[in-house]
Amino acid sequence: xxxxxxxxxxxxxxALAGLSASAALLAMPRLGRAADETxxxxxxxxxxxxxxxxxxxxxxCAELAVKLVNDKGGIGGRKVELLVRDDKLNAGEAAxxxxxxxxxxxxxxxxxxxxxxxxxxxxxxxxxxGVIYVSISQSDTIxxxxxxxKYTFHEALNPHMTTAAVARQTLKKGMKxxxxxxxxxxxxxxxxxxKRAQAAIGADNVGEILHPFGAADxxxxxxxxxxxxxxxxCISNFGRDQANAIKQxxxxxxxxQMKIVVPVILHNQRLAVGPDVxxxxxxxxxxxxxxxxxxxxxxxxxxAFKAANGGAIPTDYGxxxxxxxxxxxxxxxxxxxxxxxxxxxxxxxxxYDLTKSPQHYRKCDHQSVQSVLVLESKKKSAMAGDxxxxxxxxxxxxxxxxxRSCSExxxxx
Amino acid sequence: MxxxxxxxxxxxxxxxxxxxxxxxxxxxxxxxxxxxxxxxHGALFMIGAYAGLYLASLTGSFWWGLLLAPILIGAFGxxxxxxxxxxxxxxxxxxxxxxxxGLSYVLVEGVRIVFGSDGIPxxxxxxxxxxxxxxxxxxxxxxxxxxxxxAVVLLALWLTLEKTRVGLIVRAGARDPTIMQVLGVDIGxxxxxIFGLGVGLAALGGVLAGPMRSVNPEMGxxxxxxxxxxxxxxxxxxxxxxxxxxxxxxxxxxLVALFAPEMATIVMFALMAVVLLIRPQGLFGVRGRTA
Numbered sequence: 001x002x003x004x005x006x007x008x009x010x011x012x013x014x015a016l017a018g019l020s021a022s023a024a025l026l027a028m029p030r031l032g033r034a035a036d037e038t039x040x041x042x043x044x045x046x047x048x049x050x051x052x053x054x055x056x057x058x059x060x061c062a063e064l065a066v067k068l069v070n071d072k073g074g075i076g077g078r079k080v081e082l083l084v085r086d087d088k089l090n091a092g093e094a095a096x097x098x099x100x101x102x103x104x105x106x107x108x109x110x111x112x113x114x115x116x117x118x119x120x121x122x123x124x125x126x127x128x129x130g131v132i133y134v135s136i137s138q139s140d141t142i143x144x145x146x147x148x149x150k151y152t153f154h155e156a157l158n159p160h161m162t163t164a165a166v167a168r169q170t171l172k173k174g175m176k177x178x179x180x181x182x183x184x185x186x187x188x189x190x191x192x193x194x195k196r197a198q199a200a201i202g203a204d205n206v207g208e209i210l211h212p213f214g215a216a217d218x219x220x221x222x223x224x225x226x227x228x229x230x231x232x233x234c235i236s237n238f239g240r241d242q243a244n245a246i247k248q249x250x251x252x253x254x255x256x257q258m259k260i261v262v263p264v265i266l267h268n269q270r271l272a273v274g275p276d277v278x279x280x281x282x283x284x285x286x287x288x289x290x291x292x293x294x295x296x297x298x299x300x301x302x303x304a305f306k307a308a309n310g311g312a313i314p315t316d317y318g319x320x321x322x323x324x325x326x327x328x329x330x331x332x333x334x335x336x337x338x339x340x341x342x343x344x345x346x347x348x349x350x351x352y353d354l355t356k357s358p359q360h361y362r363k364c365d366h367q368s369v370q371s372v373l374v375l376e377s378k379k380k381s382a383m384a385g386d387x388x389x390x391x392x393x394x395x396x397x398x399x400x401x402x403x404r405s406c407s408e409x410x411x412x413x
Numbered sequence: 414m415x416x417x418x419x420x421x422x423x424x425x426x427x428x429x430x431x432x433x434x435x436x437x438x439x440x441x442x443x444x445x446x447x448x449x450x451x452x453x454h455g456a457l458f459m460i461g462a463y464a465g466l467y468l469a470s471l472t473g474s475f476w477w478g479l480l481l482a483p484i485l486i487g488a489f490g491x492x493x494x495x496x497x498x499x500x501x502x503x504x505x506x507x508x509x510x511x512x513x514x515g516l517s518y519v520l521v522e523g524v525r526i527v528f529g530s531d532g533i534p535x536x537x538x539x540x541x542x543x544x545x546x547x548x549x550x551x552x553x554x555x556x557x558x559x560x561x562x563x564a565v566v567l568l569a570l571w572l573t574l575e576k577t578r579v580g581l582i583v584r585a586g587a588r589d590p591t592i593m594q595v596l597g598v599d600i601g602x603x604x605x606x607i608f609g610l611g612v613g614l615a616a617l618g619g620v621l622a623g624p625m626r627s628v629n630p631e632m633g634x635x636x637x638x639x640x641x642x643x644x645x646x647x648x649x650x651x652x653x654x655x656x657x658x659x660x661x662x663x664x665x666x667x668l669v670a671l672f673a674p675e676m677a678t679i680v681m682f683a684l685m686a687v688v689l690l691i692r693p694q695g696l697f698g699v700r701g702r703t704a
Contacts, residue, residue, distance in 0.1 A: 049631070053531040183675045212678040216626050216635050217429055220670035220677060223421035223550060243532055243627045251537070251553040251625070253544035272532030272627045 039080045039338055041066070041325060042101030042110040044122060046089035050214055051114050051239040053268040057318030058114065058136065059084050064308050065325040065354075075332050082325070083107060089114070091121035098125040108338040111324045113137060114317065115238075116159075116185040123152055132343060134328050136320035138162065138264065140189045143365040143403075145410030150344055153366040155324040159186075161402040162263050162284040163193030165372040169393050170232060170261045170282050173202035178230035178258075180221060180245060182237035183210040190236035190263040206230050211237070211245070218245045222252040234261045243269040250277050265375050267315035270389050278377035278389075285373040287319035288390055291356055301355045313387050319355045326354045327361075327368075359398060364406035370398040417549035422667050424547075428556040430663020431563040432622050436636055437643035437655040438570070439614030445650025446587040446607045449498060449509040454615050455637025456517035459630060461486045461616025462623040463524060466535050475538035475624075483617040490612025491605050498608065499601070517633075524630045535623035559621050566617070567656060574652070583607065587650075642681050646688045648698025658696060 043062055045055040059082075066082045074080055083105055087094035094113060101107045102125070109132040113119035116139040123142060126133035127149040134153045141147055142154050171177065177198055181187040191208060198205060207228040209221050225233060233254060235245050246260060246269075254260065265283025291298035301322060305314040314322070328343075331350050335342035351360050359370040375390035383389070396402070440454045451457075464486050469478030493516070501508045537555050544551035574580035586593045586603045593600050618636070626632060643662055647654025662681045670677040688696060 056530070210675040212675060214635075215678065216632065217666075219425040219429060219553075219556065219625075220422065220667040221674060223418055223425060224671055226550070227415075227418050240532060240627065240629065247627065248625065251544075251555065253551045253553075268531060272534060272629075274534040274536065277534075 037078060039075055039078050039332065040105060040107040041080065041082050041328070042098065042105065042107035043082050043084045043112045043325075044087040044094050044097045044101070044110070044118075045084065045112045046114050046118070047084075047086040049089040049239075050241060051089055053272070054239060054266065054315070054317040055114050057268070057315045058112070058321035060309055061305065061314055061318040061321035062111065062325045064305055065322045065329060067308065068304065068326075069329045069333075075329065076336050078337075080329060087113060087118055087122075089118060091118050094118045095121045095125050098122045102126070102129050102131055107131070109134070109328055109343070111136060111155075111321075111328060116141065116189060120147060120185070123147060123149075127151055130340060132328070132340060132347075134324045136324040137317070138186065138189070140193070140404075141185065143367050143409055145365075148365055148409075148411070150366075151340070153328075153347055153361055153368070155327060155368045156320050157284070157286050157370065157372060158367060158403070159189040159193040159263065160196070160404055161372055163190055164197045164402065165374055165394065165396050166261060166263055166282065166284040167194060167197035167201060167203075169374045170259065171198060171201045171203045175203040175232060176206045176228075176230045177203050177232045177234060178206050178225055178228045179208035180218070180225060180233065180235045180237070180249075181208060181210050182213050182241055184213045186238055187213075187236045190234075193263070194234050194236070203232075211241075213237075214241065216244060218248040219252070222249060222254065225249075226252065226254065226257060230258050232259050232261050234263070236263050238264065239266070239269065240272070242266055243273045246281060247273045247277050255280065264316070265377065265390065266317070267389065270377055275378065275380040275383060275389075279379045281377045282393065283375060285316045285375050285390075286370070287314070287316045287355055288373055288375055288392065289313040289315075289387065290390065290392060291373070291395070294395070295356050297353050298356050323352070323354045323359070323368075327352045327359070357398065362400060362403065362406075364411040365403075365409055367403055369400055369403065372396045372398070372402065419668075419671070421547075421550045421552065422671050423664060424552055425556070426664035426667025427660060428560050428663070429666060430660040431560050432618055432625075433639055433643050433663055434656050434659030435563055435566065435614055435621065436618035437640040437647070437659050438567075438652065439611040439618070440640045441644045441647065441650055441652060441655045442614070443608055443611035444644070445652070446583065447498075447502075447604055448506060449501075449513070449608075450506065451611065452510060452514040452637070453493075453517040453520060454513075454611075454640060455633030455635075456520035457486060457490065457612050457615040457633070458619040458622070458636050459524065459628075459633035460489075460520055461619030462535065462628045462632060463528060463533075463619075464616065465620030465623055466533060466628055469535075475536075479617075479620050482620045483613040486616035487609045487613025490615075491609035493612070494605050494608035499604070502604075517637075521630050521633070528630070530630055532627035532629040535628045537624040541624075555624055559625075562621070570652075639681065642685050645695055646685050648695025650699075651695065651697035654695055654697030 045058055047055050062082055066080045069080050085097040087097055110126050111134040113122045114137045119135045119139055123133055132151045134155050136155050138156050138159055140158045140160050179191055181191045260281045262283035270278045289302050292302050330352055331343050331346035334346040347361055357371045359368050362369055374394040376393050378391055443449050443451050461482050465478040465482035468481045469475045498509055541555040541558050545554050586600055590600045643658045647658030665680050666677050669680040
């Protein structure tokens with residue numbers, strides 16, 4: 001890098017930049033007053049890239065949560081505004097957008113990010129600036145003391161609780177298990193979760209293959225996976241990677257030899273590859289619209305989403321957008337405004353039931369204690385309609401026992 | 414590690430390489446004969462997959478999609494050449510590069526608007542669903558079909574270029590367009606056909622890849638990078654180079670996946686770096702050629 005920038009010289013360009021900056025500064029007081037009127041929630045999410053389908057559902061659901069509050073007159077008379085930014089599934093981009101949201105747009109809190117790696121980058125920024133961040137994608141690391149701050153809340157399930165629930169439904173003592181894992185934070189955390197659950201159940205690990213994140217072709221991993229002769233193949237990746245990996249595994253005849261299990265089974269990816277490919281695949285989920293048969297909150301969430309989105313149904317990761325923003329706004333109602341300490345306090349005490357069943361943020365790590373679903377993809381002939389994708393194998397009621405203990409995570413107890 | 418596993422791995426590498434060959438071939442032909450670095454090649458690969466899917470669902474048969482999509486998108490490619498690229502011949506190599514780069518964004522966004530940004534399932538043709546027992550292991554029928562089809566296309570292309578009058582004109586035109594014009598050949602028509610052929614091959618690659626991956630607007634961007642790596646290894650503009658390098662990359666990815674799976678993507682770039690160090694013009698490239 002040339003060091004030309006190190007000697008300050010006033011050129012016409014810098015003078016102009018300085019002038020416009022001071023003009024902006026003069027306009028600030030006005031903006032400052034406007035800040036008291038609306039409540040702004042920053043929402044970084046990967047609108048482009050392999051997780052785009054899930055990200056867009058998150059935005060729709062977050063917008064719905066905001067709309068429902070505004071329809072009832074907002075919070076203490078103040079309207080709520082959602083500022084959506086594309087983080088391009090890139091930690092650096094997400095950090096920059098989050099910084100902008102805080103410094104320039106003066107957001108009162110941040111909700112979002114859809115990758116275990118990217119959310120840690122967002123959390124770095126919000127933590128350093130004392131801004132509340134509600135993370136809505138899976139991570140174990142964010143619960144741990146070294147990444148935690150009093151401003152950090154984790155609304156999504158975490159890999160530990162998800163893999164434990166899925167393993168309970170799919171693994172038995174003595175079974176052989178092989179893993180195909182995306183080589184980044186999410187994959188590593190899911191693998192760690194599965195191995196811990198496997199050890200507890202007494203299943204044997206016969207091998208693990210790490211694949212590059214965002215790969216389009218998985219054929220080269222299949223012969224080796226099949227030569228391991230496992231009873232269960234756990235595929236721990238996300239978004240389009242999940243669709244491609246399962247499709248190609250099925251092409252290679254994997255399903256004839258073993259059961260395919262995923263930590264998180266994705267509504268959108270099941271739609272993207274069709275019922276035949278996903279038939280019999282089992283995976284965990286935070287939400288499935290079919291819960292409406294057993295949960296009033298699910299029924300009313302579905303109805304509100306349908307009304308706002310032309311009859312479409314909400315999806316798993318979408319529901320996080322709704323409950324993440326919804327719980328934050330509920331806490332702001334209690335705190336009667338945006339005072340950070342009051343809202344943090346309200347979030348810690350909040351009992352909420354927005355999409356499925358009662359939830360609360362655990363005091364020590366701010367992890368949302370909630371139910372975990374285990375779903376199985378239905379075969380085409382068993383589907384009652386286009387949206388009837390999954391059968392609910394288990395709906396484990398949320399409890400602190402599902403989580404790693406506060407002391408294991410390094411929190412003072 | 415037993416031999417049958419290595420053979421299976423080689424076979425998946427060849428199937429992977431087959432799609433790379435078809436895609437890189439279009440890129441290298443257009444560069445070799447027109448001197449145009451087509452950055453929209455990946456987007457046209459993606460458009461090909463969508464066109465194949467659309468035509469297959471319209472006619473109810475994958476085979477019509479496979480046949481018609483490359484022709485249709487090839488014709489679309491000729492339109493692009495006629496309306497846009499043609500104006501830039503004789504200018505620096507950057508101009509068509511920038512134009513096609515911009516075009517790729519237009520095409521991807523266009524598909525996002527029309528078909529949405531979610532993936533769409535591309536069903537494997539019913540005749541080719543399932544696996545074939547090779548004695549040493551199972552291999553998807555569809556991937557075997559892809560290997561055979563690509564071999565047939567390559568043979569047809571080679572025969573056309575080497576054994577027919579049209580091929581002679583094309584090869585001569587690539588070498589010295591001015592002399593060809595003096596000899597009374599309408600070189601503009603040749604260029605039009607070449608660009609159409611290149612784009613048609615991209616579209617064919619897209620249709621072939623469709624049933625192996627889900628179809629989505631971004632599927633071309635990774636393919637473009639892979640195709641560039643293959644053309645650089647094989648030598649820019651070299652048809653034989655594209656074929657050899659495509660198979661080489663496919664097999665390398667596959668064999669590396671066996672021993673160090675997380676390195677599978679990086680290996681092709683490492684291969685490219687090594688080739689560039691030893692033979693900067695690529696395996697079959699001509700030194701100092703700038704088209």
